Amino acid sequence: MTYGISERRACQATGFGRSSQRYRKRADPQVALRMRLKELAAARVRYGYRRLHILLRREGWEVNHKRTYRIYRDEGLSIRPKLPKRKRAWRYRQGRPAIGGPNEVWAMDFMSDRLFDGRPFRILTVVDCHTREALSLTPRANFRAFQVTEALDALVKLRGRPKSLRVDNGPEFAGAHARPMGLSERG
Known part of the structure; x- marks a missing residue:
């Protein structure tokens, strides 16, 4: 009451x-x-x-x-997810070294989009990791390894060679032809 x-x-x-x-x-x-x-x-x-x-x-x-x-x-019981097996290389991997200044480390990757009529195109983007400046935006309908090499060679002539280059393991970057500058860092 x-x-x-x-x-x-x-x-x-x-x-x-x-x-x-x-x-x-x-x-x-x-x-x-x-x-x-x-x-x-x-x-x-x-x-x-x-x-x-x-x-x-x-x-x-x-x-x-x-x-x-x-x-x-x-009781909220459920099967706990399995922890992934870590690769051996992961255990010994060290952190990335600090970037001291511009033109030391570049990162490159692809962006994709479609035109108004549905045709796809890709843009190769190269960025300076220190200044976050877009060094190159190269559009093409499709990229081959030698075209990536040509774009990087033109950029090296313009800006100079960086100490290292960060890329993912895409098919455009994985070929032997795609290593024009002998840059050290991948991934």
């Missing part, structure tokens, strides 16, 4: 059924089953609810698989 109105009148005013208002859950909370399921899930991280259900049945628990799943979900 917090508001000074009876339960019957409050339920009638809100349209809420009195039987729903007075309902008390009668189901057994099954605390022991929940605790055992959590223990099994903690011990066997890669097991889902189906395998845990089999383990519970082997231990003598008379439990339906649907109940096992409901408790498994209610």
Whole structure:
């Protein structure tokens, strides 16, 4: 009686059924089953609810698989994702050295778009990593390795050779022809 109105009148005013208002859950909370399921899930991280259900049945628990799943979900248990195997090179990789000034490190990659009639085109972008200046934007319908080489050679004649060049491992950069300047850094 917090508001000074009876339960019957409050339920009638809100349209809420009195039987729903007075309902008390009668189901057994099954605390022991929940605790055992959590223990099994903690011990066997890669097991889902189906395998845990089999383990519970082997231990003598008379439990339906649907109940096992409901408790498994209610407790927030789930299969933990596998951690990826790290490559050996990743372990020994060191951080990138600091960039001291302009024209030391360039980064290059491709951007793609489509023309008004649906034909695709790509733009080779070369950026100075220190100044964030776009050194070259070369558009073409498609790029071959020798065309990337030509664009870089023209840029080297204009700006000078950088100490290193950062690229991804795309097909345009992976060929033997695509290493015109003997630059050291990749990736």
